[in-house]
Amino acid sequence: MPNYLWLGTYSSRPALHSSALCLTYDLEDDAYGTIYSVIGRPPHCACAMERSVALRDPMTDRPAFHSRTLLGILADNVLAVLSDYVREACAIVNDAHGRAMHADDWILIFVRSFEDSRFIPTGALVRAHQSLS
Numbered sequence: 490m491p492n493y494l495w496l497g498t499y500s501s502r503p504a505l506h507s508s509a510l511c512l513t514y515d516l517e518d519d520a521y522g523t524i525y526s527v528i529g530r531p532p533h534c535a536c537a538m539e540r541s542v543a544l545r546d547p548m549t550d551r552p553a554f555h556s557r558t559l560l561g562i563l564a565d566n567v568l569a570v571l572s573d574y575v576r577e578a579c580a581i582v583n584d585a586h587g588r589a590m591h592a593d594d595w596i597l598i599f600v601r602s603f604e605d606s607r608f609i610p611t612g613a614l615v616r617a618h619q620s621l622s
């Protein structure tokens with residue numbers, strides 16, 4: 490079973506966080522997924538993970554994300570380290586040592602790390618930058 494890694498952007502663009510990572514096992518818009526996000530503002534961010542989240546609200550039929558960008562298809566063995574990479578990206582944002590960090594910079598750090606580790610294909614970082622701008 491494939492594991493699809495998405496970058497989801499919210500339509501309301503909350504002031505603090507405008508996006509999240511989403512892992513699904515299906516390409517359909519009404520799939521369920523695991524959402525990885527960050528709560529709080531640097532340097533006090535914390536990671537959050539929500540399992541079995543409907544990507545389309547069954548009551549309103551509205552999607553959870555304004556848009557989703559496919560970052561790559563993950564091998565099953567990569568799932569074991571996914572949460573570790575998310576936590577480490579969050580820690581890097583928190584330890585910025587005075588540099589101005591945007592709350593969604595953790596996603597770019599995560600994607601760069603996953604791309605460098607060859608867990609996702611080259612070009613995912615470019616797609617992530619485009620989705621977040």
